[in-house]
Amino acid sequence: MAASEARERLLRTASELFYREGIHAVGVDRIVNEAGITRATFYRHFPGKEDLVEAYLDEEDAHIRAAFAEAGAQSDEPRRLLELVIEGLADDVALHHTRGCPFINASAEYPDAGSAVRATVARHRSWFRETLEQLLAADGNADPALAAGELVLLRDAAMVGGYLDGWERVRPSFVAAARRAAGIPV
Template sequence: MTTTPSARKVPARASEARARLLATAGRLFYAEGIRAVGVDRVIEEAKVTRATFYRHFPGKEDLVCAYLEDTDQSIRARVAAGAQQISSPAGLLDLLVEGIGQEMCSPGFRGCPFINAAAEYPDRESPVHQAVLRHRAWFRETLAETFRGSGHPDPEQAADIMLALRDGAMVAGYLGDPEAARLTLARAVGTLATAR
């Protein structure tokens, strides 16, 4: 894979302006789609100058990657916090399913931000698609560890099945009745977790 200048890892500079850019981009990208939202709109709504934008992000692709990485880190932090409060792998699995269900039933839900990004950036070699794959690999391994810890006979397959269930529930929650999708996911994962 060739690394273009904008695909190189740029060290994140912590600043209020960068935080506003990320928050604005995240809101717009999730609500309207990544390719539908231009840099000019993000700059305008974040109330920063063009120079400030380019000081933090060499290009739009870098902003998209930062948005996905920020979303990934937020999810990882929530899972880690939940894991510290839960005493068993089964409890963590319940917590994950509950969190997914709450997300699906929240106002403005538009599906999984990572699946949405992968659909807009189908080239597996693109930095955006790679950010999606990194998040997915982490989540799948988290699921496998949880099933492994709960004594599931095939934790790898259980993780794959739960990931597929979660993906399907996210789509069903967006396109149909989110509460029905939440209940279906909970029942299906409950069956999967007790499979021996």
């Protein structure tokens, strides 16, 4: 049951278009044309466009969790892991996510908090917050919940600021604030 090649091309193309140009701004025509498939193939793999949006966000979520797992494989020390996470975030904004945060951008287009898309966003954010909190607690942080909250704040800010103001302008403030929030001496 290897995922079909057409399906993978479809999802990859849609993800890139959604991220780069926005969701409502990209029509099904664009997607199927650039993916080199037909509408029939599209609707055989996904019930509708919104399910494709969910798959796009699920994929982003999986990427980030994989990056965390990879960092976890590099070190067992909580302090070192926190540093890796902060560095990884900075690199990610600088190199890959230069058009903002996929989850934040999608939420701007999906105001209904009960929608499936927003539920996917909420799931991702909960996982991120809880993972940071556990990491901070393992590092002996005095108030892991508060510190995790600050790191979530700063990740959002880095994504937005990197997109709208340019990363080179945001980087110093972000790194300084993030290390302080995590209780890591600068």
